[in-house]
Amino acid sequence: MFEELLEDVAQTNGLRETSTWLKLAAGLSAIVLCLLSTGYAAPLFIAVILSATILVLARVDIRTYAELFLIPLWFALMSVAVIVLISGGEHVYWSWDPLSFLSLSITRESINYGFFVLCRVVGGMSALLFIALTTPMTDLFVVMRKVRVPDFVIDLAMIIYRTIFFLLDQVRQVYHAQVMRLGYSGWKESVHTFSMLCGSAFIASWDAGDDLVRAMDARCYDGKFALLGENRPVELRPLAALALFLVATSAAVVATQGMTLL
Amino acid sequence: MSSIVLEARDIRYRYPRGQEAIKGISFHFRRGEKIALVGPNGAGKSTLLQMFNGMIRPDSGTMLFDNKPMEYDRASLRELRRKVGFVLQNPDRQIIAPTVYQDVGFGPVNLGCDEATVKEAVTTALRHVGLSGFERRPPHHLSGGEKKRVAIAGVLAMDPDVLVFDEPTSGLDPSGSEDLMELLDELNHEGKTIVISTHDVELAYPWADRAILLAAGRIIKEDVPDVAFGNTKFVRMAHLSVPTLLELSAELEKRGFAIPDRKPRSVLDMVHIIESQARGSCCHPAPGTITVCDVDILAAGAVPPWVHARPGLAVGAMGTRAKQCAATGQVALEFTYGVIDKCILRALRGKDSLILTNGSMVGRVAERVEAYCRESGNRIHVVEMSEEDPLV
Numbered sequence: 011m012f013e014e015l016l017e018d019v020a021q022t023n024g025l026r027e028t029s030t031w032l033k034l035a036a037g038l039s040a041i042v043l044c045l046l047s048t049g050y051a052a053p054l055f056i057a058v059i060l061s062a063t064i065l066v067l068a069r070v071d072i073r074t075y076a077e078l079f080l081i082p083l084w085f086a087l088m089s090v091a092v093i094v095l096i097s098g099g100e101h102v103y104w105s106w107d108p109l110s111f112l113s114l115s116i117t118r119e120s121i122n123y124g125f126f127v128l129c130r131v132v133g134g135m136s137a138l139l140f141i142a143l144t145t146p147m148t149d150l151f152v153v154m155r156k157v158r159v160p161d162f163v164i165d166l167a168m169i170i171y172r173t174i175f176f177l178l179d180q181v182r183q184v185y186h187a188q189v190m191r192l193g194y195s196g197w198k199e200s201v202h203t204f205s206m207l208c209g210s211a212f213i214a215s216w217d218a219g220d221d222l223v224r225a226m227d228a229r230c231y232d233g234k235f236a237l238l239g240e241n242r243p244v245e246l247r248p249l250a251a252l253a254l255f256l257v258a259t260s261a262a263v264v265a266t267q268g269m270t271l272l
Numbered sequence: 273m274s275s276i277v278l279e280a281r282d283i284r285y286r287y288p289r290g291q292e293a294i295k296g297i298s299f300h301f302r303r304g305e306k307i308a309l310v311g312p313n314g315a316g317k318s319t320l321l322q323m324f325n326g327m328i329r330p331d332s333g334t335m336l337f338d339n340k341p342m343e344y345d346r347a348s349l350r351e352l353r354r355k356v357g358f359v360l361q362n363p364d365r366q367i368i369a370p371t372v373y374q375d376v377g378f379g380p381v382n383l384g385c386d387e388a389t390v391k392e393a394v395t396t397a398l399r400h401v402g403l404s405g406f407e408r409r410p411p412h413h414l415s416g417g418e419k420k421r422v423a424i425a426g427v428l429a430m431d432p433d434v435l436v437f438d439e440p441t442s443g444l445d446p447s448g449s450e451d452l453m454e455l456l457d458e459l460n461h462e463g464k465t466i467v468i469s470t471h472d473v474e475l476a477y478p479w480a481d482r483a484i485l486l487a488a489g490r491i492i493k494e495d496v497p498d499v500a501f502g503n504t505k506f507v508r509m510a511h512l513s514v515p516t517l518l519e520l521s522a523e524l525e526k527r528g529f530a531i532p533d534r535k536p537r538s539v540l541d542m543v544h545i546i547e548s549q550a551r552g553s554c555c556h557p558a559p560g561t562i563t564v565c566d567v568d569i570l571a572a573g574a575v576p577p578w579v580h581a582r583p584g585l586a587v588g589a590m591g592t593r594a595k596q597c598a599a600t601g602q603v604a605l606e607f608t609y610g611v612i613d614k615c616i617l618r619a620l621r622g623k624d625s626l627i628l629t630n631g632s633m634v635g636r637v638a639e640r641v642e643a644y645c646r647e648s649g650n651r652i653h654v655v656e657m658s659e660e661d662p663l664v
Contacts (some may be wrong), residue, residue, distance in 0.1 A: 017410075018413070021409075148408065168370050168374070169368070171370045172411070175411075176364055176412070179412070221360075222368055225360065225368055226368060227353075228353055229353065229378055229379045229382065229427070229430070230350050230353050230354055230382045231382055232383075232384070234382050
């Protein structure tokens, strides 16, 4: 029920000390380039480069990464299967009309289109995971401040962030206590026990809110919360690496325009 | 005598729709004192502590800070809370920000300090509690002891005069508790008044200057620890137990040992009493020396060769930074808590020892040893280690 959290990986990753701006720029521009690309090769290229970066430079455990990647990949594969079956085309390899209003077919165009979508998903996924695994939330708060997100939003985000981990800990304790006393032994018991877990989580969060106000009061709270540290400076080597990545990917996008599988 | 910093005059408090939690309490704390509020669960310790910084307002009676009655308007409360720092029992409840830096800086920012001042306050506070380099860590990645230190740093960053700790050692392992008590001693040495609540008599007895026994919302006894804890009647009323050292000295007294007026507060005192009566003197003809090393001044590389050149030497470390220094230099530590007393005990057996420490604690070693020598009539030398020390 409680696996390792993404945030924990991000807090200890090998690129933690690299400037947040560079990491965000790499991830976001990779997503944009994936969307701009009209051939399947460029998104695949992005996926390979970013996955290699995550595994080698950020030193994320390969099993953690594979698990994270496989969950959305299943959804993508199912959607792609549907796309391949219903999108139709001229070069028909196989077709079947089970009902008058439904015709399923596999064509060269549908396979090309399906594969293209799959590559885009894989490229975009790796870009998102790159951001999630290398940039902890605490560093993002600083960026949010710099791009003028209103203070109250940041304050709220920070309190929520802090409280999530506190509550998760509480829920974990209650859950373990329930398991130890056989709370989840049968279906009926499970429903009952889970409702108790929700109830105690609610009470715990209520208490935590009370305590938060008291703790803030005790420390002279005066409406200022969003104190932020500094981000790491932009260094030359990562900057050069980012530039190289962007140039290479843009070149790939242009060079492989309209490239199809079949 | 130093001035009174906190005072209560016949305060009473009743929880809404509840029992009366505080039933008429009066006391005063002097500047620079170490006070232990001792009592069983539900005695009203926490409630009382929360009155010290105005979190709870007594129903009747007056609380005074710096001889002025506390005011409960916003501005006065802010000023009061800056001067009286409160460390909650559960650090998870006290740490509110997502990173250590942000949390420790919370107080100074809300006091309206500019960024440079905040940064300096945070750096100083973190160095104080031995957590330099933890600035960007999120609190949920810290151990219980580290969280406690972050909570303390958050309060220290506001530079309060009085520090109030609710059950400071609850949830810490024994060595973590000793570390923490050492930190409290260090803070006290810098002139801060420290108040703790606890039900751990063994912890409070050697540490406190004065102990206040509480039970059922009333003060049962308020005195120096050996008197407060020495009376079995009061101790039983407060659902506590007599500290082992006091019990032992009482038993020895019944068996004809002469116990001095000042009851033993530590193993060192006890050894002194027993040995000086059994053998006439508790001191080796040639007592060992205690060398003190300030890890801030001396180059980190100098200590290991110095230690290796002296086999049979015991090394102790006081404070987190000294311990880190020992770990990086791979110096095996024999003592990590109660270091000064243990080194004196060694010196009395004619053995040498080295104490690694830093800052104001260096002076404390000399002071403590000198105080012991004055009391016991023994002579133990304390030497400060310097760069020019010959290796062999």
